[in-house]
Amino acid sequence: VTTIGILGGGQLGRMLSVAASRLGLRCHIYEPGAAPAADVAHDLTTATYEDETALRSFAASVDVVTYEFENVPTEALDLIERFAPIRPNRRALAVSQDRLTEKTFLNEIGLATAPFADVPDQAALAGAIAQIGTPSILKTRRMGYDGKGQVRITDPAQADWTGAPSVLEGFVDFTAEISVIVARGADGQVAAFDPGLNVHQGGILRTTTVPCGLPARVTTDAVLIAARIAAALDYVGVMGVELFVTPGGLIVNEIAPRVHNSGHWTQAGCTVDQFEQHIRAVAGLPLGDGKRYVDVVMENLIGADIARVPELLRAPDVQVHLYGKGEAREGRKMGHVNRITR
Numbered sequence: 138v139t140t141i142g143i144l145g146g147g148q149l150g151r152m153l154s155v156a157a158s159r160l161g162l163r164c165h166i167y168e169p170g171a172a173p174a175a176d177v178a179h180d181l182t183t184a185t186y187e188d189e190t191a192l193r194s195f196a197a198s199v200d201v202v203t204y205e206f207e208n209v210p211t212e213a214l215d216l217i218e219r220f221a222p223i224r225p226n227r228r229a230l231a232v233s234q235d236r237l238t239e240k241t242f243l244n245e246i247g248l249a250t251a252p253f254a255d256v257p258d259q260a261a262l263a264g265a266i267a268q269i270g271t272p273s274i275l276k277t278r279r280m281g282y283d284g285k286g287q288v289r290i291t292d293p294a295q296a297d298w299t300g301a302p303s304v305l306e307g308f309v310d311f312t313a314e315i316s317v318i319v320a321r322g323a324d325g326q327v328a329a330f331d332p333g334l335n336v337h338q339g340g341i342l343r344t345t346t347v348p349c350g351l352p353a354r355v356t357t358d359a360v361l362i363a364a365r366i367a368a369a370l371d372y373v374g375v376m377g378v379e380l381f382v383t384p385g386g387l388i389v390n391e392i393a394p395r396v397h398n399s400g401h402w403t404q405a406g407c408t409v410d411q412f413e414q415h416i417r418a419v420a421g422l423p424l425g426d427g428k429r430y431v432d433v434v435m436e437n438l439i440g441a442d443i444a445r446v447p448e449l450l451r452a453p454d455v456q457v458h459l460y461g462k463g464e465a466r467e468g469r470k471m472g473h474v475n476r477i478t479r
């Protein structure tokens with residue numbers, strides 16, 4: 138493998154391409170939007186997923202295709218696959234693109250999720266609420282991120298509709314949220330990073346802290362769950378697994394078939410960070426071991442937080458990452474910092 142194709146030119150694609158550069162690999166990024174954060178890449182195509190000519194020449198120019206964003210249309214993947222292997226594989230994408238498929242798969246391999254019900258249309262909502270109860274959360278099956286496409290339901294009589302096929306999830310009364318960033322190589326080798334403690338605000342990840350402060354029986358269980366998911370999907374690459382910690386055990390919230398925001402701390406905490414780990418996995422190189430050398434708090438710079446950059450650049454023990462995005466709109470991830478706390 139000498140050239141890696143990356144679908145999606147946001148900050149994750151950008152950081153993947155930087156990691157690939159360090160290993161002497163080239164990247165070609167394919168991004169349907171305008172002004173992508175990953176314009177630092179070697180080759181960049183900005184065209185829609187419907188543009189077959191652009192897609193074909195992209196796929197023909199690379200040895201393997203990976204992605205930073207899981208909502209790539211099936212037709213585009215069908216075309217790409219004629220030219221280059223897709224890693225992580227199509228099944229991992231299909232399972233995680235759709236919350237209903239995702240939760241069904243997780244239950245099938247014996248893992249706990251929040252109780253859920255399929256809500257294909259608004260008419261099905263009352264029945265789902267009767268089954269799952271309240272409080273509960275209605276989430277669109279596809280395309281949601283940063284808490285978008287979600288409606289919290291406390292009063293069955295006043296339940297809003299998301300506007301698209303959804304699942305209704307029972308509210309989990311968790312004591313903490315953690316995530317595991319796990320990597321699996323083409324040979325089945327698995328390496329996990331330490332589980333991080335995640336704090337969300339308004340549905341958006343605010344901070345990730347490592348170590349997470351939970352007992353080893355919880356963190357070990359979390360890593361084993363992540364490894365089980367990766368093996369069941371015959372996964373190649375880095376995957377993020379979000380979990381709720383409850384007195385009754387761990388509940389899987391969702392999986393991301395890609396590098397994950399809650400794994401950004403690895404840039405300051407490990408010799409091989411999640412981005413390099415993903416590149417290594419999809420390129421068929423040996424994986425890093427995931428060992429953490431320092432304690433880190435990762436904080437996202439969201440919207441107006443960008444004004445804190447001058448001060449953060451002066452602070453000791455702080456690694457600043459900026460995505461080069463234009464306008465600091467509310468709720469937009471503009472960058473992150475990794476603060477070494479010990």
Ligand code: ATP
Pocket residue numbers: 251274276281282283284285306307308309310311314337340341342379390391
């Ligand atoms: P991401 O940006 O992580 O992909 P998302 O839009 O897919 O976010 P979720 O991870 O489903 O959204 O939910 C966002 C946050 O909302 C969770 O991290 C958690 O804090 C809260 N949340 C989601 N589902 C539940 C639930 N069933 N019970 C309690 N809290 C929940």
Ligand code: MG
Pocket residue numbers: 281282283391
């Ligand atoms: Mg999600």
Ligand code: MG
Pocket residue numbers: 379390391
């Ligand atoms: Mg999430």
